[in-house]
Amino acid sequence: MMFRKLGLAAVAAATLAGSVAATAPVAAQEQFVPLLVYRTGPYAPNGIPLADGFNDYMQLVNLRDGGIDGMKYAWEECETQYNNDRGVECYERLKGKGATGASIVNPYSTGITYALIERATNDKVPVLSMGYGRADASDGTVFPYVFTMPITYWAGADVMVQYAKKESGGSLEGKKIALVYHDSAYGKEPIATLERLSKEEGFQFSSYPVAHPGLEQKATWLQIGRQLRPDWVFMWGWGVMNSTAIKEAASVGFPMEKFIGIWWSGAEADVTPAGDSAKGYKSLNITGVGTEAPIFRDIEKMHADGKGLADKANIGTVLYNRALVNAFYYTEAIRVAQGEFGTKPLTGEQIQWGFERLDVTQEMIDNAGMTGLLSPVKITCADHEGGGSAVVQQWDGSKWSAITDFIAPRRDALRPAYEESAAQYAKEKGLTPRSCN
Amino acid sequence: MNPTTLRFGIWMLATPLLIATIGLGFQGLAAVNSAMFFTWGYFVEVLIAGLLQGVLYSLVALGFVLIFKASGVFNFAQGSMVLFAALTLVGFIEMGLHWTLAFVVTAGVMVLLAMVIEKVVLRPLVNQPHIILFMATIGIFYFLDGFGQTLWGSDVKLLDIGIPKDPRFILEGIFEGGILVNSFDLVAALVGAALVAVLALFFQYTRVGRALRAVADDHQAALSVGIPLKTIWVIVWSVAGIVALVAGIMWGSKAGVQFSLALIAFKALPVLILGGFTSIPGAIVGGLIIGAGEQVAEVFVGPLVGGAIQDWFAYMLALVFLLFRPQGLFGERIIERI
Numbered sequence: 001m002m003f004r005k006l007g008l009a010a011v012a013a014a015t016l017a018g019s020v021a022a023t024a025p026v027a028a029q030e031q032f033v034p035l036l037v038y039r040t041g042p043y044a045p046n047g048i049p050l051a052d053g054f055n056d057y058m059q060l061v062n063l064r065d066g067g068i069d070g071m072k073y074a075w076e077e078c079e080t081q082y083n084n085d086r087g088v089e090c091y092e093r094l095k096g097k098g099a100t101g102a103s104i105v106n107p108y109s110t111g112i113t114y115a116l117i118e119r120a121t122n123d124k125v126p127v128l129s130m131g132y133g134r135a136d137a138s139d140g141t142v143f144p145y146v147f148t149m150p151i152t153y154w155a156g157a158d159v160m161v162q163y164a165k166k167e168s169g170g171s172l173e174g175k176k177i178a179l180v181y182h183d184s185a186y187g188k189e190p191i192a193t194l195e196r197l198s199k200e201e202g203f204q205f206s207s208y209p210v211a212h213p214g215l216e217q218k219a220t221w222l223q224i225g226r227q228l229r230p231d232w233v234f235m236w237g238w239g240v241m242n243s244t245a246i247k248e249a250a251s252v253g254f255p256m257e258k259f260i261g262i263w264w265s266g267a268e269a270d271v272t273p274a275g276d277s278a279k280g281y282k283s284l285n286i287t288g289v290g291t292e293a294p295i296f297r298d299i300e301k302m303h304a305d306g307k308g309l310a311d312k313a314n315i316g317t318v319l320y321n322r323a324l325v326n327a328f329y330y331t332e333a334i335r336v337a338q339g340e341f342g343t344k345p346l347t348g349e350q351i352q353w354g355f356e357r358l359d360v361t362q363e364m365i366d367n368a369g370m371t372g373l374l375s376p377v378k379i380t381c382a383d384h385e386g387g388g389s390a391v392v393q394q395w396d397g398s399k400w401s402a403i404t405d406f407i408a409p410r411r412d413a414l415r416p417a418y419e420e421s422a423a424q425y426a427k428e429k430g431l432t433p434r435s436c437n
Numbered sequence: 438m439n440p441t442t443l444r445f446g447i448w449m450l451a452t453p454l455l456i457a458t459i460g461l462g463f464q465g466l467a468a469v470n471s472a473m474f475f476t477w478g479y480f481v482e483v484l485i486a487g488l489l490q491g492v493l494y495s496l497v498a499l500g501f502v503l504i505f506k507a508s509g510v511f512n513f514a515q516g517s518m519v520l521f522a523a524l525t526l527v528g529f530i531e532m533g534l535h536w537t538l539a540f541v542v543t544a545g546v547m548v549l550l551a552m553v554i555e556k557v558v559l560r561p562l563v564n565q566p567h568i569i570l571f572m573a574t575i576g577i578f579y580f581l582d583g584f585g586q587t588l589w590g591s592d593v594k595l596l597d598i599g600i601p602k603d604p605r606f607i608l609e610g611i612f613e614g615g616i617l618v619n620s621f622d623l624v625a626a627l628v629g630a631a632l633v634a635v636l637a638l639f640f641q642y643t644r645v646g647r648a649l650r651a652v653a654d655d656h657q658a659a660l661s662v663g664i665p666l667k668t669i670w671v672i673v674w675s676v677a678g679i680v681a682l683v684a685g686i687m688w689g690s691k692a693g694v695q696f697s698l699a700l701i702a703f704k705a706l707p708v709l710i711l712g713g714f715t716s717i718p719g720a721i722v723g724g725l726i727i728g729a730g731e732q733v734a735e736v737f738v739g740p741l742v743g744g745a746i747q748d749w750f751a752y753m754l755a756l757v758f759l760l761f762r763p764q765g766l767f768g769e770r771i772i773e774r775i
Contacts, residue, residue, distance in 0.1 A: 213697045223739075
């Protein structure tokens with residue numbers, strides 16, 4: 001009985017402590033950012049380094065710089081477990097917090113992004129879906145509160161084709177390209193672009209859906225490796241689907257050098273479980289790899305002082321770096337907005353104004369100590385993608401290394417596709433696109 | 438002749454005929470539909486891959502069968518036991534233990550876990566309706582899921598105990614280009630088959646096995662004839678834990694040790710529906726049918742209907758069997774007087 005009472009007391013104490021931590025007051029002069037994270041659940045191996053990167057960057061801004069021109073960050077995590085319903089619940093719970101409500105929301109899930117677009121637009125909260133979500137949301141006339149920089153899935157598909165073409169001696173005529181994709185809105189994003197490119201470049205395109213979570217792909221890889229025998233395989237995978245695909249590809253003898261994943265199929269957690277099978281596997285990345293950039297010296301110092309918030313093992317990993325770049329984007333957008341509205345907690349509407357005037361130059365990147373971590377972008381009222389690029393990286397069995405410079409997608413063909421799709425969305429929703437002239 | 442043996446005999450004769458008929462059907466379809474690809478070598482290759490995959494499903498299904506046989510309870514926590522066992526094994530390996538020693542220590546942990554579950558969860562619920570015990574196993578699922586990750590972390594962990602993974606070609610003289618078989622799948626199938634054989638013997642020929650069956654029939658009646666219910670439950674949960682450990686090793690070696698392993702339990706459901714919840718041979722035959730059926734369906738039917746059909750196809754196949762044999766292929770027919 002004594003044991004039971006002690007147990008109940010411990011549970012009560014832990015619950016109380018948890019609720020106190022979760023409702024810590026935000027000071028009136030702080031810029032509040034809700035963090036939708038997934039530190040538990042099937043995608044936790046990807047979610048943890050992402051969440052760590054956000055925490056470390058905002059902590060660094062607060063400690064090293066005293067905030068954004070003196071305006072410190074306040075933030076709170078909410079666990080989504082990568083579930084759409086939980087993501088919406090987290091957004092609703094946190095959007096009213098802080099002096100001016102949520103500054104921005106980073107859903108880190110294409111499904112949650114889809115679920116939040118209308119809500120956040122109505123609430124005037126910018127959604128930064130960096131390298132995920134709807135590609136057509138790059139059209140700022142229809143999606144004023146959604147930002148897709150530095151690059152969309154459609155643009156990623158174009159970069160992959162460009163790379164495969166170069167590696168195939170400058171032509172894909174008569175080649176076979178297979179797409180293995182997560183059978184979800186996310187996985188289907190590149191299909192239309194690849195179908196268009198197959199006609200333009202003359203390659204044969206085949207697609208293979210994989211049901212969530214993607215633990216079983218034997219049948220898929222028997223079709224690819226033993227029947228189709230393609231020249232290249234592209235992958236739009238997520239979580240356990242990635243490592244399973246790499247293993248199954250190896251089991252049918254498909255060469256890893258011809259296997260390229262999108263940037264969500266190219267983290268350490270995607271290749272480590274596949275062991276030696278993953279050597280040579282390639283993926284796109286929208287951010288740089290490693291800890292060479294000068295900002296990492298500041299992060300290391302912060303951790304040496306015992307003030308870092310991330311697990312040290314995650315520093316410099318692909319997804320940690322991606323979160324650093326993500327936080328850098330909105331920090332700079334807030335800085336731009338402060339120039340117009342003053343150094344005070346800003347509303348989402350004011351930060352959206354800052355985003356639409358965000359011009360991340362190479363000089364700005366260097367000054368922030370982030371050289372090599374990202375490519376320049378320039379956002380405008382109409383263009384919410386900003387002209388970013390992607391690199392191809394390769395796994396050598398222990399680390400990722402970039403094997404190309406940043407490759408720019410051919411946006412002359414992509415932009416009309418964004419606009420056409422966005423116009424269709426506007427028609428379905430009864431929206432009148434705003435003028436950006 | 439024993440009815441089970443008779444059923445096995447009929448299946449042994451009927452199965453090759455059924456497979457050949459299905460193959461001929463696909464060959465005919467391919468002749469009229471150029472989008473469909475068919476050669477007999479490819480068909481056999483897909484079939485073998487499916488059968489080997491099916492053994493891995495059977496490994497997970499076995500854990501369910503063991504507990505259902507002994508307590509009449511569907512153990513919702515079996516998937517999280519697979520994850521917990523695999524996480525614990527990798528944790529000990531990362532501490533520097535050789536994998537064989539880590540296996541023994543982890544087996545000990547699973548026995549300890551069985552004792553704790555019996556004392557904390559099952560004992561207070563003796564003679565409660567089965568639905569109450571089922572609900573308790575849902576609680577165990579969530580506890581183990583969180584506890585395992587709290588203890589060992591949420592990172593994806595590599596599990597490599599030296600099982601070869603190279604692709605190899607067989608029957609090159611019969612089929613052009615040979616039949617591709619993965620070494621890992623062969624080893625997994627052998628381990629699964631050995632485990633099933635040991636368990637079948639254990640249940641059939643040992644006193645403990647007979648006692649387990651008596652407990653499954655009626656808790657109170659078993660207690661009245663002196664069968665120690667607590668001990669039986671500890672034994673059966675321990676064996677299910679060790680089966681979970683073996684399943685965790687096989688699936689963990691395939692996909693890495695991570696949360697998604699707990700979801701493997703859902704693959705065992707159609708196997709159980711098909712094979713019967715109380716039959717160990719049923720679990721293995723069910724696994725083979727589901728494994729082969731879903732692979733063949735995905736490869737030959739999938740492209741005609743958009744693909745990614747193997748998950749729901751497994752359940753559909755199980756439901757079709759359910760229409761004709763509600764107790765599963767090898768399950769016990771339940772007759773109750775009103």
